[in-house]
Amino acid sequence: MEINPLVYVIPVAGIIGLLFALVLTRSILRKDTGTPEMKEIGDAIREGAMAYLARQYKTIAVISIILGLLIAVAIEPRPYVGIAFLVGAACSVLSGYIGMIVAVNANIRTASAARRDLNEAMKISFRGGAVSGVAVVTLSLIGVATVFFVYAIFVFPDATVANPIPGVDYSIQQALLAAVGYAFGASFAALFAQLGGGIYTKAADVGADLVGKVEAGIPEDSPKNPAVIADLVGDNVGDCAGRGADLFESTAAENIGAMILGFAVYALTGEIGFVFFPLVARALGLLAGLVGIMVVRLKNEDENPMKALNRGYYVTAIIAASLFGFAAYELLGEGWPYFFAAGILGIILSIVIVYITQYYTAGEYRPVREIAEASETGPATNIITGFSVALETTAAPVIAIALTLLGAYALGQAAAPAGSESFVTFTYGLYGTAAATMGMLATAAFVLAEDTFGPITDNAGGIVEMSHQPEDVRKRTDKLDAIGNTTKALTKGYAMGSAALAAYLLFGAYFDKVLEIVVRTDPSLTITDVFKVDIAQPPVFVGALIGGMLVFLFASLAIRAVSKAAQDMIKEVRRQFKENPNILAGDDKPDYARCVDISTRGALKAMILPGILPVVVPVALGLLMRYAYPDQWQISYQAVGALLMVGTITGVLMALTLNNGGGAWDNAKKYIEAKGLKKSAVHAAAVVGDTVGDPFKDTAGPSLHVLVKLLATITLVFAALFVVAPPLP
């Protein structure tokens, strides 16, 4: 088998990525850590974050090891899926950890640099974010590639199947189907990381805001607030570690899914390039991201930092698109221009979604102003209007996603050789949606860098405030913080858009797995025979119903966890203020550690149930349907497929609602503040909305991104448990 030399770009890009991250980290660590007071605060944040992560990772490790062993024992090819699962979970946790460790060192250096000039502060914070972005994407690339090549070359070198197509190398298929465990492990760990981190940060944030800002009237990040350290720690464990794990699992799952679809095309055409293309495209996208990251700098002290970020993004997008085209030309046979076009569609979608998100969450447009206006008549109308806006924000992205999906599918079909049979055209069509997803994800490293930039600047602002720096230093960090809020909202839009677009590719992988099982019994079956989810069948419809319900229930549990922990936090802060009046007078230091402890315990306890639920429900449904309809082999896998698909649809809708609604509430409050109405009744009403939006946008919403992908990898890994063998032909 002839392999295109372009494949060597995968390890090369991996090494460059790691070196880049290392150099960036060193350049950050060389910066000064400011005054002793700043250092003390920075240390407290770092220690709090590390202590929490250590406990969280211990919990995740215990659960993951149990599940990993179960998989290793129960799921074929034993024990390789289980091993891949454990490696995936470990890598996911590791990339979150790297992002966070850089963030808790960059925050204080950003704060210190802000004493001098905006450009330097901006550079440190963005480079801190960049380490996270580059590390996550690089680790995901190296991890997937390593598991795949090791399995293909050393574990299944002579793999064969019951009725092989001559000339097809089945070691690739077996390696991919075992590597699925890696994606599942990554998603599984990421769900806990995102849930735990999200609950932690919002419990602290809500508690700090409601008692500190609203009841006691002290400013944001005031050292008098007992919950302030917990709040700053939360930014790191939620936004850095959580989001890092989230995007790690996204890229891993989507990469493996796309390669499985690539194998399907390869089995039809003999073109092995389709299998490697996703990895190569990711590697080239990573290199494009590195260039984009280097480009980001302020032209002068007065330039809007957002402009500098946008410049970097467009540079990344243009280079990534060109390299994507080159890779398609090299690897995807004669139909490459169609897949190139599909990739461009994906990149366009990411830009469109960013604009839509901006429209719904930025202060200059109708939605946020409407919420601000509704605050004039109190918190109730603020909430009602905000919720209405939140629901509305689903419409435009869904239409954009739908058009991209149909376009990419049509382009893929058009790439099929003329006169192909319908199952060939269909396979090409699916690969078209995979190409669009790869296009969208090409800029992932840069986007993630922008995202992690947010919590770093947020923390820097906190350190500046707590260490009593002069007004103009705080103004600089505020400027960066405002940008960080915007980029965070945009990243969530991006993550959601890519999850929706990737859905199809993951569905495709699921049905390829089902096909792989059923052809053992009936070799005449093709992908079009099994790629069906007929929700008109009552049991399949019930699967769809359960899928939708699962999303609602999951969101309920995530939101409730924040509410419970936040209530404990509020009571603790009230208690400290009441029992020691010296705290508010500024004479005594509050007991920060107790608040850190409340967030920690709340998060660790509450993340278990919502984390287990999405694993148990699909498997239980599949087994139930398998035994309820043993004679109808198409029922059980379709019912699970329906759970997956309608769960994805509902998950996308719910996540859009929660993310954008939360963002809009947040900025409505900021809009009112910008009008100088702080401390008015209108502002108080807007603070209620902002607080309600907190668990929506930072706990439940981002966890739903992970949930959607987790459902896909679960069904893929456990398919063998519930797929019923078809009757002998």
Place this chain on the structure above:
Amino acid sequence: MEINPLVYVIPVAGIIGLLFALVLTRSILRKDTGTPEMKEIGDAIREGAMAYLARQYKTIAVISIILGLLIAVAIEPRPYVGIAFLVGAACSVLSGYIGMIVAVNANIRTASAARRDLNEAMKISFRGGAVSGVAVVTLSLIGVATVFFVYAIFVFPDATVANPIPGVDYSIQQALLAAVGYAFGASFAALFAQLGGGIYTKAADVGADLVGKVEAGIPEDSPKNPAVIADLVGDNVGDCAGRGADLFESTAAENIGAMILGFAVYALTGEIGFVFFPLVARALGLLAGLVGIMVVRLKNEDENPMKALNRGYYVTAIIAASLFGFAAYELLGEGWPYFFAAGILGIILSIVIVYITQYYTAGEYRPVREIAEASETGPATNIITGFSVALETTAAPVIAIALTLLGAYALGQAAAPAGSESFVTFTYGLYGTAAATMGMLATAAFVLAEDTFGPITDNAGGIVEMSHQPEDVRKRTDKLDAIGNTTKALTKGYAMGSAALAAYLLFGAYFDKVLEIVVRTDPSLTITDVFKVDIAQPPVFVGALIGGMLVFLFASLAIRAVSKAAQDMIKEVRRQFKENPNILAGDDKPDYARCVDISTRGALKAMILPGILPVVVPVALGLLMRYAYPDQWQISYQAVGALLMVGTITGVLMALTLNNGGGAWDNAKKYIEAKGLKKSAVHAAAVVGDTVGDPFKDTAGPSLHVLVKLLATITLVFAALFVVAPPLP
């Protein structure tokens, strides 16, 4: 063709129902109308309600006539679908009107009776509700039967189709497919009635509460509140007229849908009884409901009125179940015990859902207490916890519905003759779900009576308060009002459960219609060839995505409309209080009329867009898919089917969330009041939640019930526009 004499029960029950409603109405009107002061207030409410309804119906009439004419011209069999549409719309509006006219007469008489004893007040208010329940169910029965028989006997007596099955009377099929217009007209008008009424009532309620109760500190229903009359009018136009139209269209649509499935069984077996069974079961259920209504009375002044209502309900359920079994025995051939069992499943489901709803919305259980507790830390945690509870409430009902659906389907399949081909078994299975729905709806008259009882007692309480009656009179109406709140919540659960269960029957009708079109080209097709919604096909998946999104967008528009009108109301009430301090002093009367006008204008303007949206989107999607995939005849109808099914799933989930969440917030506030914490900060926080829940539970939620059925009837009526003819065999 031999017709079972049991069919004559249809006109007989219709006549008895009408007479019963008439007698009840007279018995109510004979009661005294209390003091002149009470009479004045009652007149103001009645006039306000009538004035609003007149304007609302004018708007509905204009839109309906335009659409009706379009249908009459464009949709086959011309112009009969259009005519049926107009008749259906008119009947729907009429039944809402009857319910309301009785309610606005019963309210004052209930208030007057409450001066004497609880039992009499209870009897008047419940009988007022009963008139509405009986009238709605009777009119629906008579309307459907009349349109069907007139069309079958006079319009299509010699109907035939391209490839008829010998011995099948196709006049029945053509009559049913034309009668579908009746169901569509009823749903269409009901959507506007429910939206308009819902927006009206909640704009007034929110406005009255937020300024009156919270800001000015005057009690509920105080005559000093400028919005109080609008609020009392709202109860009538929203809860009576809106809900009446809602249940009218439910029973009409589900009856016709079930008869279409009945025709499918008849075409296979020659058993005409399957066609008439839905009408007969409805007629017998109506008679059972009449008995149940007569049973409701208090044993003594101290008995909990809820107990009396429950007695009536169980009497209704037992009689209805027995008669249902008798009808099944007479009409449904040898498999009748299976259909009887399916009907019992439906009745059990209605009871289970009522208990679940009670658990989630009543003060004695965990969810409401959790919200009450969260209020201690302010409005934000109240909202967060309430929203979490709202999302959680979807789980248990969905599981109950799923089990019922699968059970009824399996029972129906078991009823098929042994050794039947798969499409025969499938058709029987679908009829099983129809039987379950018929079982659930058998108690509709009684349930609706309970529902309308709510706003009557609410109004009575208002009249008592405004006419300065002594404390113990108010206590009596408060007691009834509390029950009314519970029954309203239960009815919403019932309406939602029946909508979900009926979904399958309506899907079945849609595919029967598709089959009827495509067999003209390819007579070899059977129902199992077309009864497919394969969401694994990208265009079909996009239909599903759009269906889910439509629900979110619709809910957004409905909620926003309330917010906008409520903000205007709040500003107006504030203005009146500010410009004329005599109002709060009790020396001047406020300007009630201006508030009535604000609600009216807000409702009429804002109901148009959400009312039109669900008609335009499915038709547009169907046409788009038809022209985008002209060579794949299965795509366009399946894409619309996916919109319908996933729209239904999402609609059910969203409606459960909004209805139960709103109910839980409401009762959390009441729970806090019962603990004597009125006017505390905790109570203020709970009032915010209650207010947020208002548009959820009384505007968006109930409108979603109608939306779900409207989607089904739209797709059914417009199917011919987008179904692509299959290739010639």
